[in-house]
Amino acid sequence: MKDDSIFYIFGRNAILEALKSDENIEKIYYSFGLQGRQIDQIVFLARKAKVPVTQYDKQKFSALANNLFGDSAKTQGVIAQKSIVNYIDIDDLIEDALGKEENPVILMLDEINDPGNLGAIARTAECSGVAGIILPERNSSPVTPAAVKSSAGAINHLKLCKTVNMIQAIKKLKDSGFWITGTALSARQLYTAPIYDRPTVIVIGNEGKGMKPSLQKHCDNLVKIPILGKIDSLNASVSCGIILYEIVRQRQK
Incomplete structure (x- = not known):
């Protein structure tokens, strides 16, 4: 690529x-x-x-x-x-996030391949107060000019981190006190569950395949958004927006 x-x-x-x-x-x-x-x-x-x-x-x-x-x-x-952007080390991202607020939210994207989706996710993340985004080194859309445009410039205001090993990144986040919440259609728990009152990582899966099972196994919990129509899934950026603003809603109560 x-x-x-x-x-x-x-x-x-x-x-x-x-x-x-x-x-x-x-x-x-x-x-x-x-x-x-x-x-x-x-x-x-x-x-x-x-x-x-x-x-x-x-x-x-x-x-x-x-x-x-x-x-x-x-x-x-x-x-x-x-x-186009400066990537920071995961240790710096964690330190920066925990230094700015008690319960930060970090977004982890599992092989999001479309630059438009990446940009839309970044825009929602920035607007909802996300501390940073973690991307895999491989099999992920790069931050292209199209992604920057789709984000309306929001990418320039976010801390971005690349990792060669998503599982190791999750372990490091857990060791730093973050609770890892993955997304899966097979999850028993709804995204509205009151589980976001701590440092939180939200993992959003690939547009077509969703989260890899190997990553799901390392999550503290999995959540789903109910699908009531005939199409079996939402666009990744839409799912991300729904969950991020549920976190905002719960924390502003």
Whole structure:
């Protein structure tokens, strides 16, 4: 899957200003033999910010530039890889969430593949006071421009975390005092149950398959939204919104 949350910029001035303004620069590539004050500044600022800097020989750099931009000459010998958003470590997310309120809510998304759904979920999450969103490293929609647009910019106001192991992330959240509530059509308990009076993680499953059974086993409880029509499930972003605002309703009583 092409990662549309990553894009590239080129040119010495553009990259230097991006580093100065603390944009989400992830990597720097530059051509062997480049010299000058701007190159020195780029390398210095990148290393200061702990951004990896890779020097390629001229042939390899030209191949990279031609592949990305169709022309190596206009890059001025330097390319930067950027991300639309900054992801934070799960430990930082937990610390930030618990530091801001007594009973924070964190959202965990299990393989949400549609950027529009991701954006809609992020918008509802931000509006309902969610502390952050945890995404799997693989098999999940990246934060694309379409997702940002669908979120009406809400993604920019949320703490986002990627994890390579969702089960380990759940265990870490439990160890920090969070109660894990999953969503499943087979659940016996309704989403309206009075179970949100503590630090809470809500797990929303994939649009088609729902939550993986392996994740369900690690939840403290599972809830369902009653389905009264002929279609057997709601859109993931709609389900998420219903549950998040039930939490808001219960806590504002």
